[in-house]
Amino acid sequence: MASGQQGPNAPGAAADPAVAVTAGSSGRESAAAKALDPCLRQLAEISAGKGRWGAGDLGSLREVAAAAAGRGAPLTALITEYLDSACRVWADLPDACREESVEGLAAVASAHLRAVADATVALTEGYETAFRAAIRGEEATRREFVDDLLEGRTNLGRLAERAERFGLRLLGPHTVAVARAANLFGAGDPATRYVEEALITRFSVRDVLTTTKDGLLVCVSSGEGTDVCEAFATAVGNAVGDQYQVAISRPRRGPGGIVRSHQEARSTLDLAVQLSLPARVVHASDVLVFQVLGRDRAAITDLVATVLGGLEQARGGPQPLLDTLTAYFASGCLNTATARRLGMSVRTIAYRLSRIRQLTGHDPTDPDQRYILQTAALGARLLDWPSHPLQSAD
Known part of the structure; x- marks a missing residue:
């Protein structure tokens, strides 16, 4: 220490604890340190006066932490900076605080520790609140981008950027x-x-x-x-x-x-x-054919009604014969494979195919007529017929 200058613990040193903190904190250049300096002066005053933080003071600490979060500073770095500074505040407290009775010194220490704890909580709360707000903002921005991307609601050039x-x-x-x-x-x-x-x-x-x-x-x-x-x-x-x-x-x-x-x-x-x-x-x-059929519902409804409507005359309704027709086409139009798929005899399959020809006027075993039946059967699946009656387009 230069000659003629008084340190914070020297006889005749200023009793104002804020002076000691300012002297002890000089030379620290970090943004967090500069932002914390006013809070540290207040901490020195609280410790020396055996007081507590006011609501406004804690709010200021939260703002400091929020600013640190905005700069991208880690919370651990902020808390470490504050605790290190709090240790210096304690070391730089005026001698008057140390010359008190044991009970008085204990009260000063208790006030200091309580203030440090409250400030740490306030800093953490401020940081986490700001961080959550930033995350929500980022999520909202991403959600807006995704919606625009999937729905094409904005200029494509801007979207690419x-x-x-x-x-x-x-x-x-x-x-x-x-x-x-x-x-x-x-x-x-x-x-x-x-x-x-x-x-x-x-x-x-x-x-x-x-x-x-x-x-x-x-x-x-x-x-x-x-x-x-x-x-x-x-x-x-x-x-x-x-x-x-x-x-x-x-x-x-x-x-x-x-x-x-x-x-x-x-x-x-x-x-x-x-x-x-x-x-x-x-x-x-794999389902393009269904999408093509579905584009003209009126036409496919008319096709199903015209080609397969006769199946409604079958005993037990059209569903068993329609299932047989669907399995027949899925099995490569082979009676044996169709019987195996449905768990029936080949004779039963042959009978049902014959019955389909009688009721519809189209022979599923005839290559020239097979395509019409197969398209109609696909349309029936698309319309969920016969579970749902066909709605006339008229």
Whole structure:
């Protein structure tokens, strides 16, 4: 110490504890240290006066912590800086505090420790509140981007710029997979986190985007292959068990292609449910014929009524003969394979096919007439006929 200067513990030193803290804290250049300096002066006064923080003082500490969170400073660094400074405050308390009785000194120490504890809690609360707010803001921004991406609600150029922030490249083809489970998927729930972590572990974050929408789990992957989508389906199965179904779109290019692929995947998933398809993973390319038929409901209704309407005259209704017709086409139009599939005799299958020819006027064994019957049978599945009566387009 330079000659003629008085230290905080020297005879005649200023009794104001804030002077001691200012002297003890000089030379510290960190943003956290500078922001904490006023709080440390207040801590010195509280300790010397055996008082407590006021509500406004604690609010100021929370603001300091919130500012630190905004700068990206770790909470541990902030608390460490404060506790180190609190130790210096104690060491720099005026001699008057140390010359008190044992009881008085104990009261000073108690006030100091209590103030340090309260300040630590306030700093932690302020930091965590600001951090949670930042996370919610980031989640809201990501949700807005995802909605715009999947629904095509914004300028494509602007969308591509925003995609870079989330590590997604919109150039080239993309494939979309959509999963439905017994329980709705939600952002941040265990099943969603499991699938996200499984994909991130295996693939680059620039090649895959996983999100939730309307209770479904959506995966957007770059490239024309389905490796990511297949891994997505496997992860979904591991996360939720047996009660799930995944639909995978065909790959399309650009941000607009993602919108179309998302729509196709969702419509494929709805179609799989409507047709009671048993497969866990359904590719859009495998159900294109149903999508084509479904685009003109009036026409397919008329086709089913015209071609298969006669089956309603059958004893027991049209369903047994329609099931036989569906199994016959699925078995390659082979009576033996159809009988095996349905657990019936070959004679029974032959009789039913003959009965279908009599009631509809179309012979399923005739290659020229087979296509009409098969298309009508597909339309019946799409319309859920005969469980639901056909609605006339007139």
